Amino acid sequence: MLALLFLAMVRLEITPERFAAGLLRLGTYVRQMLPPDSEGRFWFFVEALVQTLGIAFAGTLTAAILAAPVSFLAARNIVPNIFAHFAVRRGLDVIRSVDALIWALxxxxxxxxxxxAGVLAIICVDFGGLGKLFSEAIEATDARAGEGVISTGGNQLHRIRFALIPQVLPVMASQVLYFFESNVRSATIIGIVGAGGVGQYLAEMVRMLDLQPLGILVFMILVTVAVIDLISSRIRLAIIGRPPRS
Incomplete structure (x- = not known):
């Protein structure tokens, strides 16, 4: 593996000299960002940041709603037919194999x-990812609960409703929250290609070397992502029944 790493660095022309020079230029950029100054565009940045959060929220929630029923078709313990199961799984793999930036374009x-366009891009990526994770969570459920429902006279729909869903719902909710955290960052990136949010400001200011407003926008993004990570982590721990870390 180390030999392959060395070969890759040689082929990609990654040298210590270029890395050191890049660090020096990065330090110059950071110094030019200070002190951050919105130059009268603060509320435009806030509006764009709210739009980014809206893209992430709408895309994640819609993808979860669409992926939930499909995930049952992709689970072996729900659909024993190997051909149907294989077709659904491969379909989800194909959808999630394309990056959000490509879907945005x-x-x-x-x-x-x-x-x-940004919402649709996130829906496509998350539909495949959440569908796969949901189906794996369904397959990992304790089969004895379903057997108990069947033994008392219930049918397969009763087994899913009263045995499987109560087990997988906390896991699904936790995964949706994690995807929302990730999509806040993804929505920032896809905005660069014109899919809304703060990405369009980022791309414009980087091209124009307008670095002081860029500094305050980057700071706003970092604070927003940190707050969302903190809140969603506590919610996730509460959902799965573990006390939040102090």
């Missing part, structure tokens, strides 16, 4: 520039 050409 595709949807921009379909629906035009703006946050709608």
């Amino acid at each position: 595709i949807w921009i050409n379909v629906v035009g520039l703006g946050p709608f």
